[in-house]
Amino acid sequence: MDPLGIDGAWCHTPRVHTDPRGAFLEAFRAADLPRSFDVAQVNCSVSARGVLRGVHFADVPPSQAKYVMCVQGSIMDVVVDLRTGSPTFGRWEAVTLDDRERRAVLIAEGLGHAFQAVSEQATVVYLCSQPYNPGREHGVHPLDADLAVTWSLEPLLSEKDAAAPTLKEALAAGTLPDFEACRRFYATTH
Numbered sequence: 215m216d217p218l219g220i221d222g223a224w225c226h227t228p229r230v231h232t233d234p235r236g237a238f239l240e241a242f243r244a245a246d247l248p249r250s251f252d253v254a255q256v257n258c259s260v261s262a263r264g265v266l267r268g269v270h271f272a273d274v275p276p277s278q279a280k281y282v283m284c285v286q287g288s289i290m291d292v293v294v295d296l297r298t299g300s301p302t303f304g305r306w307e308a309v310t311l312d313d314r315e316r317r318a319v320l321i322a323e324g325l326g327h328a329f330q331a332v333s334e335q336a337t338v339v340y341l342c343s344q345p346y347n348p349g350r351e352h353g354v355h356p357l358d359a360d361l362a363v364t365w366s367l368e369p370l371l372s373e374k375d376a377a378a379p380t381l382k383e384a385l386a387a388g389t390l391p392d393f394e395a396c397r398r399f400y401a402t403t404h
Contacts, residue, residue, distance in 0.1 A: 215248050215320065218307050221300070222322030222400070223293040224248055225309050230316055239316050241283055242341065247320060250403060251279060255342040261289075261331035266356055266369035268328025269294050269378070273350040274391045275399045277323030279343040287336030288312035290366050291319050294326035296354060296384075299393035304381060306363050311338075323399060324391035328356050332366050352389050353378035 215224040226246070228239040244251060259267065269292070272278045282291055294306040311317050312333075321327050329338060355378040356363060356371065384390050 215246060217248075218293060218309070218319075220293055220295045220302050220305060220307055220325065222325050222396075223307065224320045226318045226320065228316050228318075241316065241318065242281060249320075249322070249400070251281065251320070251341070252343055253341045255345045257340050257342060257346075259338045259340075261336050261338070262370070263331055263334050264367045264370045266328065266330040266365060266371055266375070268292070268375065269296070269326040269354045269356050269361070270328065271296055271324065271326045271352055271354075271391065272344070272347065273352070274324045274396050276344050277350075277391070277399070278346075279323050280321045280327055281318055281341040282311065282321065282327070282329070283316070283318040283339050284311035284313060285337050285339050286313050287331065287333035289329045289331055289333075289336045289338060292328045292330075292363055293319065293321055294328065294354070294361060294363070296326040296381075297324045297391045297393035297396050298385065303393070304360065306361060308363075322396070324393075324396035326354060328363070330365050330367060330369060352384070354384050355380050
């Protein structure tokens with residue numbers, strides 16, 4: 215696992231073994247992760263070109279760590295540091311996930327996550343450390359000028375994501391995770 219520029223985010227580029235029959239790879243191997251990760255739920259999302267999902271995050275604790283893979287097509291996967299007090303607060307980093315290189319991204323609790331389908335259709339599978347809990351889930355508007363994420367295509371948003379608050383609004387409302395609280399939580403789970 216290679217660390218990304220935001221503490222708590224890593225990228226895994228698997229070794230893909232190919233022969234005339236096709237390919238084989240280890241998409242997920244718990245022993246190779248830089249932290250413990252118990253899988254509580256597996257999600258599968260199928261999106262048309264341009265669909266933008268996120269920026270989503272959950273209350274810490276327990277929040278929801280994610281291990282994200284694109285098993286068909288290609289996406290621009292984005293990690294956003296939404297942890298107040300973090301040295302990289304408000305910063306984002308993008309990784310291309312696709313069905314060729316088979317990379318995956320591991321995202322710690324408290325970080326925001328979004329992705330946009332850049333192929334005609336993209337199927338994303340993500341392993342989650344906690345089950346979905348709508349009462350603890352939040353979002354930040356993915357087109358917020360303060361985040362300034364450079365999306366690849368004209369985005370197609372859900373009503374929920376289009377109505378999400380800006381980073382400043384979420385900060386003022388007190389819904390964003392606290393960096394030190396996240397670090398204390400990480401110490402109990404790693």
